[in-house]
Amino acid sequence: MQTDDTRDPRLDASLEALRGALADRHTPSSVEDTLMKAYARQYPKRRWYQRISLPQWGLAGGLASAALAATVFLLSPPSVPQAQAMAQGSGAFIALEPLERIRREPEPRIVETIIARTALAGLGVPITPETAGDQVRAEMLIGADGQPLALRLSRL
Numbered sequence: 001m002q003t004d005d006t007r008d009p010r011l012d013a014s015l016e017a018l019r020g021a022l023a024d025r026h027t028p029s030s031v032e033d034t035l036m037k038a039y040a041r042q043y044p045k046r047r048w049y050q051r052i053s054l055p056q057w058g059l060a061g062g063l064a065s066a067a068l069a070a071t072v073f074l075l076s077p078p079s080v081p082q083a084q085a086m087a088q089g090s091g092a093f094i095a096l097e098p099l100e101r102i103r104r105e106p107e108p109r110i111v112e113t114i115i116a117r118t119a120l121a122g123l124g125v126p127i128t129p130e131t132a133g134d135q136v137r138a139e140m141l142i143g144a145d146g147q148p149l150a151l152r153l154s155r156l
Contacts, residue, residue: 093141093150094123102150105143112139112154123151 052060095102102108114135121127125136141150 093152095150097143097147097149101143102141105149108141108143108149110139111142112137114138115151120153125153 115138117125117127117134117136118132120136137154139152139154140148141152143149
């Protein structure tokens with residue numbers, strides 16, 4: 001569409017006079033600077049954390065807390081060490097040799113013995129400076145060749 005076709009010749013002279021009168025009227029640059037400063041004072045820029053609403057902060061905090069709790073529960077060690085659980089009455093043996101060798105043994109025998117607590121540290125028995133010199137009563141499953149196959153703690 002061409003604009004020349006829709007022009008009204010009666011308005012052309014009036015519009016030209018208006019354009020000429022407005023061309024002489026320019027606002028000084030200081031007015032624009034003053035207006036921009038006033039706008040900046042009235043509507044200051046918000047920091048990134050001010051752009052997030054309160055419900056969004058609550059949701060983010062809840063998700064972070066849930067993730068932290070899940071991480072703590074998943075990465076926490078078991079509450080009772082294996083050797084301590086055995087001594088508390090489960091009555092199971094702790095294998096010292098592979099299970100295949102224990103199963104192949106024709107006639108294993110059980111021998112009661114006393115073991116130093118420090119020797120059981122590798123099995124998860126708790127040791128403190130006060131109890132480091134203590135003795136622990138245990139039952140050992142011994143093979144025909146005299147090698148210990150498994151260990152059961154009777155009393156810590």
